Amino acid sequence: MDRNAIMERVRAQMPERRWAHTAGVMETAVRLAERYGADPAKAELAAILHDVAKYWKIEDQKRALIESGEAGDLLEYDPQLWHAHVGAHVARRDYGIEDPEVLDAIRWHTSGRVGMTLLDKVVCLADYMEPGRDFPGVDRIREEAGRSLDRALVLGFDSTISFLLANGRLIYPLTVMARNDLIRLLDKEADNG
Numbered sequence: 001m002d003r004n005a006i007m008e009r010v011r012a013q014m015p016e017r018r019w020a021h022t023a024g025v026m027e028t029a030v031r032l033a034e035r036y037g038a039d040p041a042k043a044e045l046a047a048i049l050h051d052v053a054k055y056w057k058i059e060d061q062k063r064a065l066i067e068s069g070e071a072g073d074l075l076e077y078d079p080q081l082w083h084a085h086v087g088a089h090v091a092r093r094d095y096g097i098e099d100p101e102v103l104d105a106i107r108w109h110t111s112g113r114v115g116m117t118l119l120d121k122v123v124c125l126a127d128y129m130e131p132g133r134d135f136p137g138v139d140r141i142r143e144e145a146g147r148s149l150d151r152a153l154v155l156g157f158d159s160t161i162s163f164l165l166a167n168g169r170l171i172y173p174l175t176v177m178a179r180n181d182l183i184r185l186l187d188k189e190a191d192n193g
């Protein structure tokens, strides 16, 4: 399936406002990829597909997670996290995407993970800061994204973690681990620099 066919099919799966968000993530992911040396075509493809399963019924997402072996410990946490893993499964099964880098960037775009690849970071950060996003702190993330991909992503994870803490919600611990991993990386760079 070519790029335009994938875009049309994904667009048909979601309300128009979510497509506008996806278009924003595409444009931002390409820009970040160019700035930080990731592959812009892969960044765009992952961005197109990142929310493909967002509007699936929760029961269908749960079934797909179990059948695909993607569930891990996710079923114990907020179903809002599931669409990323379901999205990677759907991208492979229904859209013929085989590139593991693209599938990983889709899979980890919400939670992050320890040892994020450049492409994971680009897509995850683009999801936080695309032009349609409006939450406290988003402008600081956009500013930082011009200087440091890792520092901007830490700010993104911090905003999610703060929101979850402020609302008494369960935190999927991988996001905390992903954030700590980036901070260690930044500390190491500061020591060497």
Ligand SMILES: Nc1ncnc2c1ncn2[C@@H]1O[C@H](COP(=O)(O)OP(=O)(O)O)[C@@H](O)[C@H]1O
Pocket: 051, 054, 077, 078, 080, 081, 109, 110, 111, 127, 160, 163, 164, 170, 171, 172, 173, 174, 175, 176
């Ligand atoms: N570590 C986490 N633990 C629990 N919920 C989380 C975690 N990380 C993200 N979320 C929640 O998952 C939801 C979806 O996040 P995200 O993928 O960034 O949004 P979208 O797919 O709508 O662009 C958000 O409501 C966020 O609060």
